[in-house]
Amino acid sequence: GEDVEQSLFLSVREGDSSVINCTYTDSSSTYLYWYKQEPGAGLQLLTYIFSNMDMKQDQRLTVLLNKKDKHLSLRIADTQTGDSAIYFCAEKVTYNTDKLIFGTGTRLQVFP
Amino acid sequence: DGGITQSPKYLFRKEGQNVTLSCEQNLNHDAMYWYRQDPGQGLRLIYYSQIVNDFQKGDIAEGYSVSREKKESFPLTVTSAQKNPTAFYLCASSPIAGAGYEQYFGPGTRLTVT
Numbered sequence: 001g002e003d004v005e006q007s008l009f010l011s012v013r014e015g016d017s018s019v020i021n022c023t024y025t026d027s028s029s030t031y032l033y034w035y036k037q038e039p040g041a042g043l044q045l046l047t048y049i050f051s052n053m054d055m056k057q058d059q060r061l062t063v064l065l066n067k068k069d070k071h072l073s074l075r076i077a078d079t080q081t082g083d084s085a086i087y088f089c090a091e092k093v094t095y096n097t098d099k100l101i102f103g104t105g106t107r108l109q110v111f112p
Numbered sequence: 113d114g115g116i117t118q119s120p121k122y123l124f125r126k127e128g129q130n131v132t133l134s135c136e137q138n139l140n141h142d143a144m145y146w147y148r149q150d151p152g153q154g155l156r157l158i159y160y161s162q163i164v165n166d167f168q169k170g171d172i173a174e175g176y177s178v179s180r181e182k183k184e185s186f187p188l189t190v191t192s193a194q195k196n197p198t199a200f201y202l203c204a205s206s207p208i209a210g211a212g213y214e215q216y217f218g219p220g221t222r223l224t225v226t
Binding site: 041088090099100102103 | 116118147152153154155156157160170202204214215216217218219220222
């Protein structure tokens with residue numbers, strides 16, 4: 001079946017790097033996404049990676065994909081207090097469906 | 113401004129009443145979605161629509177109904193048959209069904225049923 005797992009909490013000091021991890025079970029994933037949700041708000045797409053890529057970098061964000069282990073990570077460099085939010089990973093399984101499978105979300109807390 | 117609007121932001125209803133949540137987009141997107149979010153859980157898909165006058169059930173459609181009479185609108189009705197309706201509801205849209213297009217999310221409606 002389809003399942004996406006994340007750890008629930010991560011706490012980091014301002015200026016350090018944050019690494020948020022995600023594991024998924026479906027090997028037919030096509031796209032994998034990282035979304036950010038601030039309190040009481042909708043989700044904002046941060047970045048995505050196609051399943052035939054290993055890495056994608058976008059300013060402070062680095063996404064790493066290990067297809068063998070079905071492991072996805074999001075690294076945020078120089079983490080700021082404004083990065084405090086819930087981060088969701090999501091996978092799109094096939095080309096023929098719009099269905100996204102979301103993880104449970106990781107709450108990132110950045111302290112001074 | 114282009115985007116997705118959901119109204120109202122907070123909604124309160126008595127148990128046994130049906131309630132309709134609004135979702136409008138002016139992005140000219142073909143596909144629209146409704147998700148439910150509960151504390152400590154990811155988003156779960158309720159219904160989605162890839163084209164006007166057509167929609168499909170998601171993972172947790174029981175107790176919900178939708179319509180897609182216009183491209184820009186995808187209202188969700190939470191019926192009295194939904195056993196635990198209190199949740200945060202998120203609407204999303206994407207340009208073209210399928211492929212890798214991202215889903216754009218609205219700000220959400222928090223529904224409380226007492």
